[in-house]
Amino acid sequence: xxxxxxxxxxxxxGMTNKKSLKCEQHMGHRAMYWYKQxxxxxxxxxxxxxYEKLSINESVPSRFSPECPNSSLLNLHLHALQPEDSALYLxxxxxxxxxYNSPLHFGNGTRLTVT
Amino acid sequence: xxxxxxxxxxxxVQEAETVTLxxxxxxxxxxxxxxxxKQPPSRQMILVIRQEAYKQQNATENRFxxxxxxxxxxxxxxxxxxxxxxxxxxxxxxRSPQGGSEKLVFGKGTKLTVNP
Numbered sequence: 001x002x003x004x005x006x007x008x009x010x011x012x013x014g015m016t017n018k019k020s021l022k023c024e025q026h027m028g029h030r031a032m033y034w035y036k037q038x039x040x041x042x043x044x045x046x047x048x049x050x051y052e053k054l055s056i057n058e059s060v061p062s063r064f065s066p067e068c069p070n071s072s073l074l075n076l077h078l079h080a081l082q083p084e085d086s087a088l089y090l091x092x093x094x095x096x097x098x099x100y101n102s103p104l105h106f107g108n109g110t111r112l113t114v115t
Numbered sequence: 116x117x118x119x120x121x122x123x124x125x126x127x128v129q130e131a132e133t134v135t136l137x138x139x140x141x142x143x144x145x146x147x148x149x150x151x152x153k154q155p156p157s158r159q160m161i162l163v164i165r166q167e168a169y170k171q172q173n174a175t176e177n178r179f180x181x182x183x184x185x186x187x188x189x190x191x192x193x194x195x196x197x198x199x200x201x202x203x204x205x206x207x208x209x210r211s212p213q214g215g216s217e218k219l220v221f222g223k224g225t226k227l228t229v230n231p
Contacts, residue, residue: 042221043160056218057181088158101148101167101212104219106160 003027004107006091012113015081021110023074023091031055032074033104034066035090043090049074081114088112117142119209121222128197128231135182136192136225138207143186145169149183149190155203163205166190168191194227202229 002099004025022105023032033049035043048056049068057066062107074091084092092104118141128134140149151163166174166183173181178198182191194201207222 040224042146045218046220051184090160091159092160103150103162103165104160105162106152108159111158 004091004105006089006107006110008107008110010111010113012115013078013081015023015077015083017081018077018079020078021064021076021089021091021112023076023103023107024072025093026072027093027095028071028104029093029095029105030071031094031096031102032068033094034104035092035106037088037109039087047076053071058111078112081095081112081115086112116182116219117144117147117209117211119207119220121207121225123225123229124223125226127228127230128194130197130199131139132197132205133193133195134227136194136198136205136207136227138190138192138222140188140190140209140220142188142211144211144213146212149181150208150210150214151179151181151190151192152208152221153201153203154205154206154224157198164192186200197229199229201231202227218231 007022034046037043046060047066052068065073088109090109091107094104096102096104120138120139129182135224147168149166178195180193206224209220
């Protein structure tokens with residue numbers, strides 16, 4: 001069982017839709033992450049929240065909008081996506097606000113398909 | 116910028132045998148963390164083992180061990196007594212203690228097949 005829970009597991013959306021991906025952890029971690037992973041590729045960092053504040057935005061297009069309502073929740077709001085945005089979206093968390101000696105714990109991901 | 120290289124896109128091993136996955140990295144820093152993550156078809160990235168650069172002793176976790184050669188910037192993973200459940204993508208990753216330490220730099224991965 002994963003300690004980082006992501007919903008939904010699968011999502012199919014049209015290019016004009018608005019949807020949200022959700023991530024939740026109850027390990028008391030203070031850093032949370034969104035990664036995008038294309039097939040047969042390593043995960044690519046999108047956003048990092050440290051102590052509920054956005055600390056890293058890897059030049060992600062504005063059609064992806066992250067939100068961290070509290071220390072346990074992380075959302076990724078999606079709007080006007082393109083087919084090339086289809087991928088596995090992974091959420092992760094780590095303690096100590098993202099300190100380098102704290103490993104990341106990943107969720108099972110949301111498989112997103114944009115039609 | 117740090118880079119991580121996994122030179123073996125695919126590897127295979129017979130069940131109960133031992134296999135070694137290679138990883139090299141490039142950095143000018145003296146202190147950092149290295150990780151091996153496993154991603155089975157279930158998609159979840161699972162931490163296998165981690166190594167602190169300032170520790171000379173190689174990390175071990177049950178059947179998993181690393182050969183950390185700091186001077187050579189090499190961090191290989193050895194899986195002993197391979198099991199069918201070890202079949203997965205394995206990613207080597209680097210993490211810096213400097214600003215932006217939230218970033219985890221991944222290699223491209225090695226797909227491990229375990230043959231019965």
